[in-house]
Amino acid sequence: MVTRLRVSINGVERPVVCDPDKDSLAVVLRRMGLTGTKIGCGIGVCGACSVILNGEVIRSCNRKMKKVPEFSEIITIEGIGTPQHLHPLQQAWITYGGVQCGFCSPGFIVSAYGLLLKNQSPTREEVRAWFKEHKNVCRCTGYKPLVDSVMAAAKVVRGEATMEDITFDTTKYKDFYGTALPRPAALPKVCGLADYGDDIKLKMPEGTAHLAVVISEVHHAKILSIDTSEAETMPGVMKVMTAGDVKGSNSLPVPQIHPRMKAHGILEFPVICGKKINRRGDVVALVAADTEEHARAAAKKVKQNLEILPAYMSYPEAVMPNAIQLQEQLPNFYMEQPLFKGEDASEIIDDADITVEGSFYSSREPHLPIEPDTVQGYYGADGELVIQCRSQALHDNRGEISAATGQPEDKLRIIQNPTGGSFGNTITANTYSLVATAVQNLGIPCTLTLNYEEYNHTTGKRGASYSNARLSCDKDGKISAVEFDVALDHGAYTVVASIIFGNFVSIPFHGYNIPNIKALARAGMSNNGFQTAYRGFGAPQIYTMSEALIDMAAEKLGMDPWEFRYKNLAKPGDTTINSRPYKNYDIYPQLMNKIKPVYDKYKAEAEAAKKEGRHLGVGLSLGGFLCTTGMFDAAEVALELNPDGTITHYNTWQDVGQGGDIGTLTHTLKALEPLGLTPDKVRLVLNDTGTCPKTGLSAASRQHFMAGNATIDAANKLMDAMRKPDGTWRTYDEMVKEGIPTKYLGHTDHMSHKIDPGLNPNNGEGEKNSEFMYAVNCALVEVDVNTGKTQVLRYTTAADVGVIGNKLAVDGQAYGGLSHSIGFALSEDYNAEKKHGNIAGCGVPTIDMIPDDFNIIYQETPRPLGPHGSAGCSENFQCSGHMAVINAISSACGARVYALPATPDKVKAAYDKKQRGEDITPPKYFLGTDFEEELELIRANPM
Structure with missing residues (x-):
């Protein structure tokens, strides 16, 4: 059943066509282009989808349209403020650190806006109680900066402070290193204008294939067969892919490099499982259809014919003497x-x-970012297979996807989408490889959105x-x-x-x-x-x-x-x-x-x-x-002088909320301090393997250290080239006229620091x-x-x-x-x-x-x-x-x-x-072999 409703959205009456029993308010708003309303958990427990409905803050992902009365008044993040006219809450979120990954920011700002409509003078305790009541969850900030932001904005709302009072003044500083300079990406995030993966999905070209995964709900089993026949006849289905459709090794290369291996070989990590299921969340089939709804409906029709095997849900269980070996190459303790x-x-x-x-x-x-996994893939104009994803290890993932899918690495480009938190798990390329496989098989753009349950069981x-x-x-x-x-x-x-x-x-x-x-x-x-x-x-x-x-x-x-x-x-x-x-x-x-x-x-x-x-x-x-990451760590960035005197910085400092953008900006300003640059004179081109050098993964607390040293190297090279004999600086035009390059690669590595290799x-x-x-x-x-x-x-x-x-x-x-x-x-x-x-x-x-x-x-x-x-x-x-x-x-x-x-x-x-006077110390864990005997064996076999 389809119904036409009239509602007021951000002060404007708009007609809405929807299925009131199936469509949620969040889905309808997003379909209308109001993608500042995010869908995270999808069941009303994270608050990323918060909007104001008839004066009350609600979670729109679980509010069906049949429960939205006609002529309702709805306020979304887009109706609270714009980049040219920020609301005090949005400015405070920028200034006081309320924005990190930014995925939850629109929901929190809308929720706080609803609070200030009712109470312009909340205490910190009342702000915290409000966010608790409305189930606003943040995984990045530890909440304190969010409360700080509300308290600062409330002063402006009450007329006790001005917008200038809560805005960082760049004119007061010559050296920005160590200051609270806001991150460049904060502005679009607080306005709901940053496009995360699922927002990009809605803006993909016509004819894009929508993907749905078929995942295992058992922990360990042999795959006897995967029956896709019924799924292939479902409406809108283009193809149902199984392990045989993966064109490379169908295994992500995750070799363990250590001298003391119990055996030799590489653990299998299938993109799509064809022989065996090793955990709940293994992907056994991938459905492509003309809509996400059709893909998901077809995925439910794929039949898994399995021989259930014993499931060892902990290491001590897996190393018991009678346990079966889980992988062919290596024993369970290896x-x-x-x-x-x-x-x-x-x-x-x-x-x-x-x-x-x-x-x-x-x-x-579990990492528990608010944004589940979303990936897009397509062939670019130059024939490269392009993957847009949440990766925090772009160049490394490029090699892994290439090995798993057979796509030549020089014909593979990985771009990081704005990412709603990670904390480590987007370093793994299993979902990115699924989309690469779909693009290879279909030859058309593809997009994959996992719901939170799928995401949490499928990722590490x-x-x-x-x-x-x-x-x-x-x-x-x-x-x-x-x-x-x-x-x-x-x-x-x-x-x-x-x-x-x-x-x-x-x-x-x-x-x-x-x-x-x-x-x-x-x-x-x-x-x-x-x-x-x-x-x-x-x-x-x-x-x-x-x-x-x-x-x-x-x-x-x-x-x-x-x-x-x-x-x-x-x-x-x-x-x-x-x-x-x-x-x-x-x-x-x-x-x-x-x-x-x-x-x-x-x-x-x-x-x-x-x-x-x-x-x-x-x-x-x-x-x-x-x-x-130690002795073998290395990083590269590039700095380029532009015709207008600005500087462009290129790197792959993947930003998953920690601030790769502000880190890049502050390092650039500090390294080029003799040029007297201000923040507006630095442009950032980040996180695209097609245009940016290999700066390394965003992990091991390495990027500020490594990218920073590489930036200093690039800055010194650029300034050496710009410096005239009299100590003044060449302009872009002067450098071109003299045949001097305007772009320089900065490099750093640890080989020269004489660190032990391990x-x-x-x-x-x-x-x-x-x-x-x-x-x-x-x-x-x-x-x-x-x-x-x-x-x-x-x-x-x-x-x-x-x-x-x-x-x-x-x-x-x-x-x-x-x-x-x-x-x-x-x-x-x-x-x-x-x-x-x-x-x-x-x-x-x-x-x-x-x-x-x-x-x-x-x-x-x-x-x-x-x-x-x-x-x-x-x-x-x-x-x-x-x-x-x-x-x-x-x-x-x-x-x-x-x-x-x-x-x-x-x-x-x-x-x-x-x-009761009872002993509360637990018994020793069984770890596979006797501790002393294992050490004696090691001593007897030096390497």
């Missing part, structure tokens, strides 16, 4: 790295005055970890030895597993002096969701073990956790767990001193509350992260990174012992990321990363269950879970190798931060949670056991 330092740690621990031990689990954390997650560990110290609290056995569960497939599990034996106990250590890192597979990159890769998993042991030792000694940590900090002459001299060993003591007044304040508050019968506790965690496979000695970042975290929490619910009341981090390049960008990464850390501690999990198909089911933190008393204390120690003294920043704020919360829970109620996340049921169970 990669390992030992670590030895000093004397035999086992003997020292056995004879020590004080010992603590435990077994720890870190969960398979943080790898889970299992560890058994012991630590010893003397009666004075000096650590004497550590021993641990840890396994990375990378699920069905893997991306950078060798790097992540290598971090298991290089990141833990960062900052401490550990004189004797014995450890083994293992990696293997299961039938759970596959692992991919995620901010802090490897660090959150291993700090779950190491920072728990530190707190447990302090508790057993009866020593204050701050004092215990400070006593064991590395000093001059001490070495890392990898037997290399500490870099910047003095930073941690300085950060510990900066956090001490906060820690004492939180402790006093907790002690006062406990006297009233409440259960408050304070937790600390210490530990930063590496910067760059860890010694026999003992773990080495240093594979050029620079580090540092953090000390402190949390105050309250535990309701009747329910087990934990509330983070206050949180402060003291951090050193070198010289800050852009204050808004670093603040955003800090608050955003720490909000992920709180979620990792308390709620976030993915185990390929039905409930994990949406962000709420996976435990995404809502605004009430993240404290408003949220603070970052910065220390800026210039890095000699870093551009303008900077390091990276992102992963520093999502590595050890969760353990401040976990340790605070133990402080609050005396019960430690060993397996993340610390959900209310786990906290209550641990507390109740503790009250």
